[in-house]
Amino acid sequence: MVSVLRRRLPLLGFVVPAVLYLAVFMGYPLYYLVRHSLQRENFANPAEGSKFIGLGNYSTILHSGIFWQSITVTAVFAACAVTIELLLGLAVALLLQKTLAGRRLLIALFLIPSMMMPIAVGLMWRYMLDDGYGMVTYYLKLVHVLGPGGLISHPLFARPWTALAALVLADVWEWTPFMALIILAGLESLPVEPYEAAAVDGASRWQEFWQITLPLLNRAIVVALLIRIADAMRVLDIVFVMTGGGPGNSTMTAQLLSYNIGFGAFQTGLAFAQVILVLTATVVVCALIFSRLSREGAAA
Amino acid sequence: MRARRGFGRWLPTIGAFVVVGIFLVPVLWTIETSLKTRIAAWSMPPHWIFKPSLANYHAVLFDHGFLLYLKNSMIIAVGATAVSLTLGSLAAYGLERNRFRGKQALFFVFLFAYMIPEMAIALPAYLLGVRFHAIDTYWVLIAMHATFGTAFATWMLRGFFADVPKEVEECALADGCTRWGAFFRIALPLAAPGLVATAVFCLIFSWNDFPYALVLSTLRVETLPVAVGQLKTPAGTAWGEIMAVTVIAFTPTVIFAFLVQKWLVRGLSFGAVK
Structure with a gap:
């Protein structure tokens, strides 16, 4: 011993x-967070002092419309962005795997978006999608997707759904390469034996993909998904510079709301309660996805 | 896998080049805009060919004080990386050599820490920082960036130390070398490539961070990401200048990423995919 x-x-x-x-x-900031989420506090007016109100802040948050709206916006954003990134990333990874020349160069160039500062990505897309001076908007107007008489007749950032779609676009652009790279690494580490067996059994390409490749990729995909969902649930940077939560509060994501309550309005107790609720939701979502996907993987 | 024959087998290659090309158009456009004059940046239809000018770079660096923000970002990134690597390499070595079980569990703890929204720490840290007069100093941002950095470095380096064979160290220990000596003279040098890769990731995380810097820096230690957002003013957005800062901001991260390309997947997936 x-x-x-x-x-x-x-x-x-x-x-x-x-x-x-x-x-x-x-640890200490987190302890402070939990303890002060139980108090009524206004940092801008310390004379009021702080008062223990139990779960009062949680109740206020849970009864506020903007909280639920921000949760909905965040969930829709995360679901759309991560789904598109996964599908697109998988497609690109399969392309890259079969690339015969210049693969290293392609991967290096493809990764540039994921390495970029998110705030810069947001500003870049805000500029390209600007109604007056945007390069992308200009071409979309040429083909009558945007502009008067087009498919979408209002400026992109003037309506809730198109503003949210712009955020999803920026996120997808930045993180699809990340998804593709991790899936590609998974693809490259696949064993050859199952494919040989499948060839002997005369399986089609399609069967091969669904029954062998996808189940074997499970681990890489689950890890990439968990990381991206955690990222998307606390998205702040691109929202901050692209829409600022607007128009109205229609693209107010959870973490932007935390910032606004805590730092804009200095209602720290409320902001703390809101952050804790959001964190709980994120953990629950990730745990559900993990248990679901890894069980399917084990069964396959 | 069965290969297609003839021209068909080149289709994926062509497809990959097209997709990557499309993804790079925004980067190209950003670089182009950064080299345009204000009028050219606002002119429609978009100009792809024009006479480049460095006026925007000159303006942001010397007129808008971005040299200072650049310096701030660098000091904070280097400081946070130094703290993270020091603490992380020690902890990783201790965990890995301690016949460590529960790697999976530790990964989930790490993943849980990753899910915490930045505001959950930044807002309390702001209040605590006010109390201890630490707001708007390099220290507070270095300390905050190094929390995630330390967790990340511990997790990543644990994997790299596991790749270092134990036998050499065991010989040294049997010959009377202390643990400390074994760590510094044997394990650390052998894990050097892993240290470099981990350091690069810590640098990039700190460099790209917006939420902590937004809350915890006001004037003196403002970093690049916070400062660039402020170029967007109601009086009209100087897109050329913003794009110049954007180029300045992403160039170092992209260069670093090229340097550690070999470990990119491992780092980005937090060591879960090698």
């Missing part, structure tokens, strides 16, 4: 600094 301790104690010593660091700089 003593010798085991002597061998292990120095090793545990290696872990202590990081644990202490995270306890102070992550």
Whole structure:
């Protein structure tokens, strides 16, 4: 026992600094978050003092329309963006896998969007989709998708659904390469035996894809999905610069609302309660997706 | 897998080039716009060929003070990376060599930490920072960026240390080398490529961060992402200048990504896909 301790104690010593660091700089703010979510506070007016009100803030948040609206917007955004990224990423990964020349160069270039600063991506798309000076808008007007008499006659950022679609577009552009790269790595590590067996059994390409490739890719896809869903649920940067939550509050995402309540209105207690509710929702969604997908993978 | 014959087998290659080309059009357009004059940036139809000018770069760097924001972003990114790597490499080594079980569990803890919206930490940190007079200093942003950085570095480096053979260290330990010595003289040098890759990711995370910087920096330590948003004014948006900052902001990350291309998948998937 003593010798085991002597061998292990120095090793545990290696872990202590990081644990202490995270306890102070992550743990303490989180503790503060939970404790003060139970208090009525207005940072802008400290004279009011703070008062313990139990779950009062949670109740206020759960009864507010804007909270549910922000949850809906965030969920729709996340669902649309991540689904498109997954399908597009899978398609591109399959293309890249069969690419005969210049693959390394293609991958390097394709990754540029995912490496870019999200705030820069938002500004870039805001400019390209600008009603007056946007390059993309100009060509969409030429083919009568946009503009008077077109499919969409109003400026993109003037209506809720098109503004949300613009956000999804920017997100898809930035993160499809990420999705494709992870799936490609999964594709490249697939064993060859199942394919040989399938060829012997005379399986079609289509069967091969659905019955072998997809189930074997399960792990890569689940990891990529979880990371992207977590990202999308706390999207802030591109919304901040592309729509600012507008028009009205129609693209107000969950984290932008946290910022507005906590930093704009300085109702910190309310903002804390809202953040905790959003975090809970994110964790539940991710846990559901994980348990669902990994079970299907195991069964396949 | 069965291969198509003749021209057909080149179809995926052509398709891949077309898709990547389409994805790069916005980047090309951003670079082009950054080289345009204000009038050219606002002219319709869009001009693809024009006489380039560096006026926007000159304006943002010297008139709008972006040299300062650039400096701030660099100091914070380097500081946060240094803290993350130091703490992370120690913790990763301790966990990995301690006949460590529950890797899966630790990954989920890490993933949970990743799901926490930045505001959940940034807003309390702001209130605490006000109390301790730490707002608008490099320290507060370095400390905050290093929280995610430390968790990430610990997780990533654990994988890299696992790839380093244990035998050499065990010999050294048997010869009377301390754990400390084994870590510094053997494990760390052998895991050097992993350290570099992890460092690059920490740099990119800090460099690209917007939410923490938005809440915790006001004037003196404002970083690039926060400052660039402010070029969008009601008086008219100087798109050329914004695109110039955008180019300045993404160039280093793209170069870094090229340098660590080999470990890109591992880093982006947080070590879950190799």
